[in-house]
Amino acid sequence: MAKKDNKQYVCQNCGSVYPKWQGKCDACGEWNCIEEEIIGGEGFSNFNSKRSKGRVIEFVPLSGAQEHLSRLSTGIKELDRVSGGGLVAGSVILVGGDPGIGKSTLLLQACAKIADSPNGKEVYYISGEEAIDQVRLRAKRLGLEQSPVKLASSTEIKDIVTTLEKSNAAVVVIDSIQTMYLDEVESTPGSVTQVRACSYELIKLAKRKGFTLFLVGHVTKQGAIAGPRVLEHMVDTVLYFEGERGHHFRILRAVKNRYGATDEIGVFEMQDQGLVEVENPSALFLAERQGNISGSCVFAGVEGSRPVLVEIQALVSPTSYASPKRAVVGWDSNRLSMVLAVLEARCGMNLSSQDIYLNIAGGLRISEPAADLAVAMAVISSLTNKPLPADMVIFGEIGLSGEIRAVSQPSLRLKEANKLGFASAITPPTHAKEKKSRVDINIYEIGNVQRLINWFN
């Protein structure tokens, strides 16, 4: 066991431990992120057990009766979907996001809904960041002040664990894990050692008592949950709450989920009375679209199990710099470079004298390669200053030889487009089997980018 005053040097980025200080972390390659931390004598240790010998563990066959996962609905459909169909007892959910994005608001709303439900579950909201009055003020603003949520302001993990040990909690929110403190660990709150030790204590308790634990985590400028990458490994589910400043809507995205799919998103709109669920995100993302403008097209995307239509905008203009500018908001800039290279190499387009700006309207971030074709179309439309038909959607992946590849769930995309009144679509060539399930929409199947340009001209 570590001696008192034992120092160790911990990378605040990835949690690697070194006996001596060094400028660069060998594990994650980050510079200037290693800080001295003191491990107390009785400090946090996974192995401070009294037993000197281990017990023999029992092995079982792979088949056998499964434990039934009971799920508790939060009353917020979008949150239920992202968490895989409701909260699993004893599971731990880490909610990350920029300051001010709405994490506390979302969790307070969820707590109130669960506490208000007829089966009267006990719900605890422990704030280390805000005073009781501030949380009350928010509850009042949200119209939730009558809800039987148990509220406390504390940062001492020992007090929290002792209190919860005696409770009958079903859901516990810790807002935020970076403010929590375990006094055996002699480093500041928010440091990797402290966050890890506090989380470990809370997670152990959640598993033993069978309550669902929400940990709120701050996000660094680089977008990772602050300090402890290690924390992501300790929890069952990691959700990111994101949104662009100046836009009202917020996306809740699962990046890890032991109890469900990870590509699901939940869409919310931040209003004066809190977060409101958005059942039809496509209509919201397309609300401000103006038809008949060059450089704009509608991409029929899929996020998790749900189709989402978004507008992709490109602006191509002659450059006044030595090297042309490429700026992307909401999409991968490497992917844009690839699409542009394919257009140049396979179609002979000259883009080297053009600045190119690409924007996913509304602030959604998309990662599907299926957006390639829509991006290419937006660029071509802006370059030629010719608008696309306003009632057309596009999807398809572009390969390096210029071929347009099939993407997943084409009929789901087309159905959504049809529902929103789109009359035509550009798609990759599809198999006959897919065609049967098609909806009433005019489809142009295009096999490569050269043909796309011919079709457009």
Ligand code: TYD
């Ligand atoms: P908050 O939940 O405190 O964010 P986080 O916990 O992620 O830091 O959200 C604060 C922001 O949300 C703040 O800028 C005000 C805004 N807001 C609304 O627009 N409407 C509301 O009803 C509430 C409670 C907050």
Ligand code: MG
């Ligand atoms: Mg907060």
